[in-house]
Amino acid sequence: MATNRTFTMIKPDAVEAGNIGAITKMIQEAGFRIVAMKMTKLSQETAGQFYEVHSERPFYNDLCTYMSSGAIVPMILEKDNAVEDFRTLIGATNPADAAEGTIRNLFATSIEANAVHGSDSDENATIEGSFFFSETERY
Numbered sequence: 001m002a003t004n005r006t007f008t009m010i011k012p013d014a015v016e017a018g019n020i021g022a023i024t025k026m027i028q029e030a031g032f033r034i035v036a037m038k039m040t041k042l043s044q045e046t047a048g049q050f051y052e053v054h055s056e057r058p059f060y061n062d063l064c065t066y067m068s069s070g071a072i073v074p075m076i077l078e079k080d081n082a083v084e085d086f087r088t089l090i091g092a093t094n095p096a097d098a099a100e101g102t103i104r105n106l107f108a109t110s111i112e113a114n115a116v117h118g119s120d121s122d123e124n125a126t127i128e129g130s131f132f133f134s135e136t137e138r139y
């Protein structure tokens with residue numbers, strides 16, 4: 001069933017670089033409503049759980065180390081066609097391929113340290129949002 005919500009995280013590189021405000025501003029100006037938001041930190045283990053789907057990929061261990069290297073800002077976002085529109089707003093995984101003006105084009109530093117996460121389906125948006133937020137933490 002389609003939903004109008006997606007899930008994102010501002011990743012450690014973008015938090016460390018002081019880009020929480022700029023990225024959040026872009027998200028809101030693109031028409032997304034912030035339904036849940038906090039600053040937190042993953043451990044190697046919880047990063048591994050979040051990225052379990054990538055556990056067979058060669059970059060998995062590095063990814064979990066990177067994602068647990070500093071603070072992150074997870075958010076649940078609401079908008080019509082949220083999952084697809086947010087993937088458009090963030091751009092391609094590799095910032096070298098990300099369209100001009102996208103969040104990854106502007107703020108990512110590498111294919112790994114690519115500034116933000118964006119859910120790839122309605123189903124995963126629900127699973128990923130529930131990983132960080134209880135029902136009572138959503139507005």
Ligand code: ADP
Nearest residue numbers: 054059063092093111112113114116117118120
């Ligand atoms: P996306 O975040 O665009 O959905 P994936 O789901 O394929 O991309 O990968 C999850 C995350 O793993 C990426 O956002 C990035 O941080 C990292 N990653 C993906 N591909 C690579 C790679 N080839 N080398 C290192 N890290 C990667």
Ligand code: MG
Nearest residue numbers: 117118119120
């Ligand atoms: Mg993905």
